[in-house]
Amino acid sequence: MAAIDRSLVRALPMFEKLSDAELDRMLARATLRRVPIGQAVFEQGQKATQFFLLLHGRLKVTQVTADGQQIIVRVVHPGDIFGFAKALMRDDYPGTPTAAAESLVLCWPTEVWGLFVEQNPHLAVNAMQTIGQRLQEAHTRIREMATEEVERRVAHAVLRLIDQAGRKEGEGIRIDFPISRQDIAEMTGTTLHTVSRILSAWEAKGLVEGGRQKLLVRDAAGLATLAEGES
Amino acid sequence: MAAIDRSLVRALPMFEKLSDAELDRMLARATLRRVPIGQAVFEQGQKATQFFLLLHGRLKVTQVTADGQQIIVRVVHPGDIFGFAKALMRDDYPGTPTAAAESLVLCWPTEVWGLFVEQNPHLAVNAMQTIGQRLQEAHTRIREMATEEVERRVAHAVLRLIDQAGRKEGEGIRIDFPISRQDIAEMTGTTLHTVSRILSAWEAKGLVEGGRQKLLVRDAAGLATLAEGES
DNA sequence: CAACCTGCTTGCGCGAGCGCAAAGACACTG
DNA sequence: CAGTGTCTTTGCGCTCGCGCAAGCAGGTTG
Numbered sequence A, B: 001m002a003a004i005d006r007s008l009v010r011a012l013p014m015f016e017k018l019s020d021a022e023l024d025r026m027l028a029r030a031t032l033r034r035v036p037i038g039q040a041v042f043e044q045g046q047k048a049t050q051f052f053l054l055l056h057g058r059l060k061v062t063q064v065t066a067d068g069q070q071i072i073v074r075v076v077h078p079g080d081i082f083g084f085a086k087a088l089m090r091d092d093y094p095g096t097p098t099a100a101a102e103s104l105v106l107c108w109p110t111e112v113w114g115l116f117v118e119q120n121p122h123l124a125v126n127a128m129q130t131i132g133q134r135l136q137e138a139h140t141r142i143r144e145m146a147t148e149e150v151e152r153r154v155a156h157a158v159l160r161l162i163d164q165a166g167r168k169e170g171e172g173i174r175i176d177f178p179i180s181r182q183d184i185a186e187m188t189g190t191t192l193h194t195v196s197r198i199l200s201a202w203e204a205k206g207l208v209e210g211g212r213q214k215l216l217v218r219d220a221a222g223l224a225t226l227a228e229g230e231s
Numbered sequence C: 001c002a003a004c005c006t007g008c009t010t011g012c013g014c015g016a017g018c019g020c021a022a023a024g025a026c027a028c029t030g
Numbered sequence D: 001c002a003g004t005g006t007c008t009t010t011g012c013g014c015t016c017g018c019g020c021a022a023g024c025a026g027g028t029t030g
Helices: A020-028 A111-119 A121-147 A150-165 A181-188 A192-204 A220-228 B020-028 B111-119 B121-147 B150-165 B181-188 B192-204 B220-228
Strands: A031-035 A050-064 A070-076 A096-109 A166-169 A172-175 B031-035 B050-064 B070-076 B096-109 B166-169 B172-175
Touching: A020 A111, A031 A050, A070 A150, A070 A181, A070 B121, A096 A111, A111 A121, A121 A150, A121 B070, A121 B121, A150 A166, A150 A172, A150 A181, A150 A192, A150 A220, A181 A192, B020 B111, B031 B050, B070 B150, B070 B181, B096 B111, B111 B121, B121 B150, B150 B166, B150 B172, B150 B181, B150 B192, B150 B220, B181 B192
Parallel strands: none
Antiparallel strands: A031 A096, A050 A070, A050 A096, A166 A172, B031 B096, B050 B070, B050 B096, B166 B172
16 A cells, blocks of 8 residues: 555644654555545444545535435535544444545544544544534534524525635635535425525525536625524 | 532543542532522633533523524533533533523533543543534434424424433323423424424323423323324 | 436425414412 | 412414426436
C-alpha cells in the first residue's frame, strides 16, 4: 500500500496540533478509498469495523425506518469525520452514508481510535466538540420540525446548505453538489411535491433559481427573512 | 462547606471505575444544591460556569424559539450529567433545565472538567458515550417527527418515558414524576389539545389511565403495537 | 437521432391536526 | 369550605400540506 501524503490532511483543523511525525504515524494505518456517486461507504446496521474521514466530495447520511421511509440525517462535508460508532460504544453503524458526488475517503480500523486518542488527547477533545456540535444541530432541527411550518423549514435547510456547501457564482450562491427535491424533502420531513411547489414559488419571487439536481440562491437575505417567519 | 458523602454517587456507572480517593477528590470540588419544583438550575443563553450531575428528582430541559414557542429537548434522570457545555466548546448553555420534581444536584465549576479528565480518562470516554447516546436519541426523534403521524409519536414518547422513568404499580406502569399534557405536546411537536384527545381515546381503549399531571400505562404492549403503526 | 429514464412540475381533492373557545375537574389557599 | 388558579376535556371549523395522477424536460444510451 502506498503511503498517503500528509498534505492531504495537513490543513484540517482536526489535525492542526499534530506534529508531522504523529500525522505520518496515523496515516500509515489508514487506507484511501474512492467512492463513486450513488455508492454507500457502509450500510446502516452493519458491524462497525472502521471509522472515516471525508477528504473530498460529499455524502448524504440516510436512515430508513422499519416501514421503508427514508430520511437524510445529515450531510458530510470534506474534513468531517464520520462512522466512529465505536467511540460512542455502539457496535453497528446507525446510518448509511451515500456519495452525492464522487468522493474520497480515509479509512481506519476502529481499534486504532483508542491508540490515537491516547497518543494525542487533542483528538478526543476535538471529536467531543464535533459530536457536541452535531447534537446542537440535531436539537435545532427537532425544534424546527416541532414549531415551524414546512416553508420555513425548507428555507432553514437551504440556508444551512449554502452555509456549509455554498460556492459563489455570479448572481448568487450555488449549492456545490447535486441535490434533488427529494433530498430536500427528506431533510425537512415533507414530500418532494411540496418542496417542488415551494421552490417554484420562490423562483417566481426571484429568491432562487432551480434546475435538475441544482439550486442557486439569488437572495440569501430574502430567504433568511422568510426563515425567521415574518409573514 | 460540609463534605459530600461518597455513597451518594458510588453506585453510578459514571464513577464505578474510580477509586474512593479519586472520588473524594472530585466531591471535594463539588457543591450540593436543592432545586425546588418549577425552578431552573440555569437559564438558556447564560454563560456556562458549572456542570452538573442529577442525584435525585427529574428535570425537563426546554428550549424557547425566537417567537416564544417552547419545546422539551429531553428529560434528565437521576445519574445523568448535564450542562457540560464547556466540554463541547460552547460557552453558554443551550437550554433551560427545570425541576419537574423536587431535585438534588451536584455542581462543579467548569474549570475542573479538564483536570478530572486528565486524572481519569475513563470519565471522558463515559462522557463521549453519553453524548453519543443523546445524539442517537435526537436522530431517532428527528426521524419520528419527519415520518410519523402525531398519534404514533405520542406513543413513542410515552414508551420512552416509561422506559426511563417507569415504576411498576399494580395494574400497570406509572410515569414516576409529574408530567402534563402540555409537556407531552412539547416533546412530540403537537398541541396540548391533540395530546388530550389522543390520551382520552387510549383511555377508552383501556391502554392508559390519565389524571392531573399523571399517567399510568396499563397495556405497554398495546401501545408498542400502536407505535409501530399497524393501523 | 430516437428512445428512455430519471427527476421536476402542477392540478385537484381530502383529511389530520391546529386554533379558538368554552366548560369541567382537581388541588391548593386563606 | 368557598374561592381561585391550573390542568384537562371536548366541540367545531378551517387550513396546510399530503396523496394521487398525469404530463413535462433534460440528459444519457444505443
